[in-house]
Amino acid sequence: MAFGKGCHLHLIDGSAFIFRAYHALPPLTRKSDGLPIGAVSGFCNMLQRYVEGNAGGDVTHLAVIFDKGSHTFRNDMYDLYKANREEMPEDLRPQIPLTRRATEAFNIACKELEGYEADDIIATLSVQAREAGGQVTIISSDKDLMQLVGDGVEMLDAMKNKRIDREGVFEKFGVYPDRVVDVQALAGDSVDNVPGAPGIGIKTAALLINEFGSLEELLDRAEEIKQPKRRETLIEKRDQIELSKKLVQLDCETPLDFTLDDLEVKDPDPDTLLGFLKEMEFRTLTKRISDALGVEAPVIPDTTPEGADPGGEDAPEMPAIDPEKYECVSDMAALERWIAKAHDRGWVAVDTETTGLNEMTADLVGISLCVEAGEACYVPLTHKTGKGGDDDLFADKDQDALAEGQIPLDDALAALKPLLEDPSVMKIGQNMKYDAKIFARNGIAIAPIDDTMLMSYAMNAGQHGHGMDTLAERYLSHTPIPIKDLLGSGKSMITFDRVPIADAVKYAGEDADITLRLWQLFKPQLHRARVTRVYESMERPLVPVLAEMEMAGIKVDRNTLSRMSSAFAQKMAGLEAEIHELAGETFNVGSPKQLGEILFDKMSLEGGKKGKTGAYATGADVLEDLATEHELPRRVLDWRQLSKLKSTYTDALQEHINKDTGRVHTSYVISGAATGRLASTDPNLQNIPVRSEEGRRIREAFVAETGKVLVSLDYSQIELRILAHVAGIDALKSAFRDGQDIHAMTASEMFNVPMEDMTPDVRRQAKAINFGVIYGISGFGLARNLRIPRSEAQGFIDRYFERFPGIKDYMDDTVEFARKHNRVETLFGRVIHTPEINAKGPRAGFAKRAAINAPIQGTAADIIRRAMIRMPDAIRGMPAKMLLQVHDELLFEVEEDGVDALIAAARDVMEGAADPVVKLDVPLVVDAGQGANWAAAH
Template identity: 70%
Template sequence: MTGKETAPFGKGSHLHLIDGSAYIFRAYHALPPLTRKSDGLPIGAVAGFCAMLQRYVENNNGPEAATHIAVIFDKGSITFRNDIYPEYKAHRPPLPEDLRPQFPLTRAATAAFNIAYKEIEGFEADDIIATLAREAAEAGGRVTVISSDKDLMQLVGPAVCMFDPMKNKLIDADGVIEKFGVAPDRVVDVQALAGDSVDNVPGAPGIGIKTAAQLIGEYGDLDNLLANAAQIKQPKRRETLINFADQIRVSRRLVQLDAQVPLDFTLADLVLRAPEPEVLLGFLTEMEFRNISKRVADKMGVDAPMIAAATAKGIAEKSAPKTVAPPPPDAPIDHAAYVNINTPEMLADWIDAIRAQGYVAFDTETTSLDEMQAELVGVSLALVPGRAAYIPLGHRMAAGDDLFADNRLTEGQLPLEVVLNALRPVLEDPAVLKIGQNIKYDVKIMARYGVHLAPVDDTMLLSYALHAGLHNHGMDELSERYLNHRPIPIKELIGSGKSAVTFDHVPVEKAVAYAAEDADITLRLWQHFKPQLPQSRVTTVYETLERPLIPVLTRMEMAGVQVDRDTLSRMSNAFAQKMVQLEEEIHAAAGRSFNVGSPKQLGEILFDEMGFQGGVKGKNGAWGTGADVLEDLATEHALPGLILDWRQVAKLKSTYTDALQDHINPDSGRVHTSYSIAGANTGRLASTDPNLQNIPVRTEEGRRIRGAFVAPAGKVLVSLDYSQIELRILAQIAQIDALKEAFQQGLDIHAATASEMFNVPLDQMTPEIRRQAKAINFGVIYGISAFGLARNLRIPRDRAQGFIDRYFERFPGIRAYMDQTIAFAKENGHVRTLFGRRINTPEINAKGPHAGFARRAAINAPIQGTAADIIRRAMIQMDPAIAHLPARMLLQVHDELLFEVEENAADELTAIAKRIMEGAADPAVHLDIKLVVDAGRGQNWAEAH
C-alpha cells in the first residue's frame, strides 16, 4: 500500500466496498486471453480488472461518491465453514491455470490505484464486507457494496445498499424483496431452505427460492417454521422440513455472513486517496497495457508511457497440445494441419490445453438434423485459429447397395464412452467456456448422451445481436463475409438427393478436414464478433436476451408436446370433406368444373372466361393467381374468396393434420419443434420441424388443430397470452394519450378506437364497426396500406384509404412516430427496441418497390421487437420461478406461452407465470401501460386458449 494517511469515519462518511473476486472473474470471462509480449505471462484478467477500477475512479463523483473505499479479496479456499460442513464448495472446479498467476497481480493493481485492499485468512471476502458494513453503519456512515453476489443482499438495510455493476442497478430493501421475496433480514432463512448448488449448501431438498420465501412469509422466520413444520398441509413439504431440519440449520450457518471478523485495520485506514501518476503508470507500463495507460495518462494530464504492441501468442503456445506445432495467431485455414484425435494420450493433451486456456470452440457431427433422434458421429475442437482437431466416434464401413454390406465401425476410433467420460468434466466445467455456432443443437445432442454443455457462447447469436437485418447468420455465410473463406460444402462429403449418405459413412480422413474446419471457423468468428458487442451497444441484448435463452429453449424442445394421432386423423378426414364442399361452391360460382388446385386453370377462368380485371401474366404466359391477386379480387367478387378459403383448408390438411403425424417422435410419442433464436430480424422466435407458430387461430379450422395438442393423464395444459401487447407498446413508444387512457381504464381497445374514429358511442358499437377498427389497429402496427386493409376487410380500396386517413387524423401521434422512426433509420441505418435490440435497416434509403417495404419494416421493428424482448425476458425468468412445481414450459407462440402441469398445481403455476409475464419488462424498462396476460387451461390446447 502507498500512503499512511487516515481520516475519521462517522456521520457523512460513505464507504464503498468492492467485491474483488467478482471483478476478477468478470474480467477473466469477459475478455479473450491476453499475454504479456515480453514473457508470455497471462494478463487478460488483470487488464479487465484495471479497466474496471479505472472506470470506477472516473465515475466516483457526485452525492453518492465514496469518502472511504476498499477492495476485498478472498485469501484462500478453506474457511471456518469447511469445519462446519466439509463438503462446502467442494464441487467448485479448480482455478484455470492461466488465471492463477493473475491473482497477486490484481492486488498489485489495486495498490497501484492507491486503493486499500484487504483479505484475511480463514474468512471469505463476504465476511469481511459484512464486518466493515456493520462497523460503518454503527459509526453513523453509509455503505455501498459493489457486487452482484446475491449472498451479500442479507446486509442491505437503512445504511447499507448494494450496487450491481453487471446490471448497473442499485439494490435497496425493495430490490432484495424483488429477488428473494422477503426483506433483507430474512434472506438467510430463505437461503438456508433453498440451498445453493454452486457453493454446495444442501438446504431442504425440493424447496426453491419461491417456496422458501412463501414459507418464511407465512411463519415469520426459520425457527418458527421448523418448530411448526408438523402443521404444514402439503405432505411432501412437511416431511422434508421435519426430516431435514438439522441439515437446514447447518445450511443457515453456512449462508449467514460473519460480521464479527477480527480486523487489523480501522475504517479510517480506508480513506479515499487519489492515484499517484508515477506509481499507477509504472504498474501499467510493467503490465504492457497500452490502451489503459493512455487513458489514465490523459485523465491525469501527463504524458503516456511508450509500450510495445502486445500479442496473445504466448498463451496459445503455452496451451498447445504436444501433438501439434503452434501456429501463428493469424494462421490461414490449412486443412492439412488439423488433427485426428485417436489415442487416449492425444485426447488427454487436448483436454489439458482446454483447461489451461479456459475456452474452446466445440462442434458435433451427427447422422441427422433431428436432434431428438440423431446419433453422435464425432466432435471437433479448436483452441486457437489454425489449431483444431476432430475426434471420430461413430464412422462406419461404407454401405453399398448390397443389403448385407458391412456396417461395422471403422478401426482407429476411440470408444464413445471413453471419450464422453474424458470430455464430460471439461464440457460441464463452469470455468471453461464452450463456443459454438448454433450451439443449441450441440447442447441437445450432448444432453441426450448425458453431458450438460455449459457455459456457452454462440457465434450465430453474436452475429444476430450485431447484424440483424443485414444478412443471415449461418456459418458458411459468416465465414465468407467476415473471414473471406468458403468452407467445405457438406454435399462434397455426403452427396445429395437419393444418393446422399449420412455423416457416419463419410471416410474419417475427409471428416477430419470438414469437422475441424467448422470448429476453427467458429473460433475465428467468436474472436471477431465478441469484442464488437460493446462498440455496437448490444452487450446487454446478447447477455440478457440471447445467450440465456439457449438452455430455456433446449429444455422446451426436448420436452416436446403430446399430440393425439387419432384426433389428427379425424381432422384430416373432416378437412377433406370441407374441401369437397368448397369445391362444389367454387364450381357453382365459376359456372363449370375445373381443377381447383391448378393455378393455370384458375387463371383462365378468372381472367379469360369471367373477364376479371387486374390480372398479370407471367413469363410462361400463364395468369398469376397468387394470394395477393386473389385478395385484391376478393374485395369485389365472391369466387376469389372461396378459392382462398379452399387453399387455407388444403394447407391446414397437408401442413398440419397430415404432416404432424409424421413428426410424432417414436420414442417420446411427442412432437418436438425447434426454435430459431435468430429466425426473425425483430427478435421473434421461429418454429421449425414442425412449425407450430403458423397454426391460424382466427379461423374455426385452425383452432380445431390446437385440439390435437393434449395433456397426459393427470395433467392439464395452461396457456398464458399477452393481451394486445403490440398495441400497448405502440401507445407507449408513440405516446398516444387516447390509446394509453383506453388501456389504463381497461376499455375494449378496438371498440374505443372505433368510437374515436367513427364517433359512435361505446354503448352503440356494432360488431362490424369494431371489426373494422380492429383491422386498422393491428394493420397500422405493420404499416398497412390501403391495398392491404382492403384485402383484409374485403372492401374497396378507396373506402380503406378513408379509414386510414381518419385513423391518422384521430391519432396524430402515430403518424409522428412513423415519420420520426423512418428519419432515425435513414440517418443511422438501424432502429432499436426499448431494450436496446438493434435491427439494421439497409434498404431504408432504397428507391423503388423496396422502399415501401423497408419503411414499413422499420416502423414495425421497434414495436414487434420490444414485444419479442419482453416475452424472452419472461421465458428466461420462468424456469427458476416454476422449478419447484410439477410443471414445464412447452411452447412459445409469439405472445403466448404454453405449459404442462399437474392438475393440483395449475392454480399456482398460473399465478406465478402471470406475475412474471406481466412484470417481465421491469426493471430494465418502465411501461406506463400495464401489461395484461390472459390465462386459460384445458385438456387440450384449444380449450386452454
C-alpha cells in the same frame, strides 16, 4: 523481364478490397491520435493474405488499381452517371490515401488515372497483356469487368475463391463476354445510374441479344418485336440505350503513363513495409509479417490513454486456415492432452458431427475441439466401415462395423463430461443449441456457453444471415469445405458416420477452427456495437431454455389429426362444388392456370396479368383484391386455406410425431427474424391460424398427458400497448390503464359511435385498423383484410391518423431515423439494421413498413424472451413444464393440482418482464386459460 509469352499478370481491384475491408470490420482507431484505421487494417490483411497465397506461384506481374476521383469522361457524357451513389462515409475518407501508401509499402505497383475509372485501366492492361501473349487474372467480382473475360483473361472472386471464365460469365448474364455490354446497355444499372431500357432486365435482355445477335441489330429491327410495350421502349428509348452502351463499355485504350514491364513482381523492402505498419500501430500484423520476412519486429509503444479501451487493431491476428494440419484424436492419451489444453486456456470451441439434422433422432458421430486458431482436432466416435446409401446394397455384412482408430463412445464422453460441464471453461459454438441437445441426450449438460451465431445476430440482424458459411466468407474471407462434398446428394447421399475419418477430420476440425476465430473476432465487437446487454441478457441465456422446451415436446393425438384431415377434405369438396357452380363449369381449383382462365377470360374480371409462361397470376394478393367485390375468389381463398391446413398440419404433423416419445418436438430458430421474434421449424407451430375456426380446431390435436392439463398464458394486445407507450398516445394509454375494450374505444373515437351503441362489425373494422397500423398497412392491405373497396379502407386509415396524430408522428420519426442511421432499435437496445430503407421502387415501401413495425414487434419479442429466461427459476419445484412459445403466448403442461400456482407464478413473471430495464406507461396484461387440449386452453 519484358512482358510476353509465359508471363502472368494479376490485377487487383483496389476499391473492392477497400470497401470489403471497411464493411467487414468494426470501426477501429489508431490509439495514439484516434485516426480511423479499420479499413487500412483490413486492406493490409487482405494484401498479406494475397501475397502468402501466391508465394511461389506463376504470377510475374502485379498491380493494385484504384479510382482516382469521382469525375470521369462518363460524367461528361451523362451528368447523372453514378449520381445516386451515397457519400463516402466520413471515417473512410482519410483512410483512402493510406491504402495507396499500404500498397506501395508492400512494393506492389499502385496505379490510378485522373478522368478514368479503375475498370478502364484494368481493361487496357488486360488487352495489352493478351496481345503480348500473356495471361491475366483480374481479382474482382465486379460484373462490369466480365466483358473482358476470355482468350487468356479470367477473373477471380477472392471472397468465394471462385474463378470466373467464359462459362461463368454466361451463367451470370446469359451471354458470353463479347455481348455483356449489349445486355448491360439494355438492362441498365441502378448502382451506377445507367438508364438502360425501362422494364427490361438481365434475363429479357439476354433473350433479345441471343435472338438478334447484337444490340445494333436489335435496335435496327425493333419493329419486329411482338410485345407492344417492349417494342415501343426499344424504338422510343433508342438514344438512351445507345448512350447506356457507351457508359458500360470499358475504354481499352486508356492513355497510361506506365507499361506492363513496370508491373513486375518485386519483394517488399522489410524496413519500408514494417515502418508503415509501425506507423499505423498494427502490432499483430507487424509481428506476423516480421516472422514471414525473417526479421525482428519493430517495437510499437503502447499509446493507449489511461482508462481507454485497449481493443482496436489487436483483434487477434490469425494463421491461415489449413485443414491438413488438424489432428485425428484416436486414443485416450491424445484426448486427455486436448482436455488439459482446454483447461489451461480457459476456453474451447466445440462442434458435434451427427447422422442427421434432427437433434432428437440424430446419433453422435464425432466431436471437434479447437483452443487456438489453426490448432484443432477431431475425435471420431462411431464412424462405420461401409459407405451406406444405395451404393451399399450388396456390401458385406461388416459394413456397420466401427471403423478402426476410434475411442469407445462411452469412454470419450466420460472423459469430456467434466470439461464440458466445468463452469471455469467457456464452451464456444456456432448454433450451440443443436450441440447442447446432442450432448444432453448423451448425459452431458454443457455450460457455460458462447454462441457465434447469436453474437452475429445481436450485431448484424437485418444485414445478412448468421450461418457459419456466411460468417466465414464475410469475416474471415474463407469458404468452408462444403458438406455436400462429403455426403453427396440424392439417392447416393450418405450419413456422416459413413464419411472416411481422414476426410471427417478436415471438415470437422475446420468447423471448430472457424468457430473459434469468429468468437475471437466478435467478442470484443459486442460492446463497440453496444449490444453486449442484448446478447448476454436476451440471446445467450435463451439457449438452454429453448433446448429444454424442445426436448420436452408436446403430445399430439394422431387420431384427432386423421379425423380433421377427413373433415377438411369433405369441406374442400363442398367448396369446390360451390366454386364450380359460380364458375358455370368444372375445373381444377388447385390449378392456378385454369383458375386464371375462369376469372379473367370467362368472367372478364379486372386485374388479370399474365406472367412469362403465359398464365395469369392468381396469387393471394390478386385473389384478395378480387375478393373485395366478387364471391368466387373468396371461396377459392377459403379452399386454399383449408388445403394448406390439411397438407401442412393435419397430414404433415402426423409425420413429426417422435416414435420414441410420442410427442412433436419443434425446433426454435433464435436468429430467424431480424426483430427478435422466434421462428419455429420441423414443424412450424407458429403459423397455425388462430382467427379461423379450422385453425383453432387444429389446436385440439395438441393434448396433455393423462392427469395433466395444458395452460396457456397470452399477452393481451402487447404490441398495441407498446405502440401507445412509444408514440405517446394518451387516449390509448388511458384506455389500457382503465381496462377498456381497446377496439371498441378506437371505433368510438373514429366513428363517433357511443360505446353502448357499438356493433360487432364496427368494432371488427377498428380492430383490423389497430393491428394493421402496427404493420404500416396500406389502403390496399386493409381493403383485402376487411374485403371492402380500397377507397373506403383508405378513408378509415386517414380518419385514424387524424384522431391519433401521435401515431403518424412516431411513424415519420422512425422512418427518418432509419434513413439517417440505417437501423432502428427496440426499447431494450436490440439493433435491427434496415439496409433497404433508402432503396427505390417497391422495395422502399416494404423497407419503410418493416422499419415502422420493427421497434414495436422487436420490443414485444424482447419482453417475452425476458419472461422465458426468468421462467425456469420461477416454476422450479412445480409439477409443470414450459412447452411452446407462439409469439405472445407461452404454453405449459402441468399436473391438475398445480394449475393455480403455475398461473400465478408465470403471470407474475410475464407481466413484470420489462422491469427493471424499461418502465412502460401502460400495464402488461396476461390472459390465462387451461384445458385438456391447446384449443381449450387458449
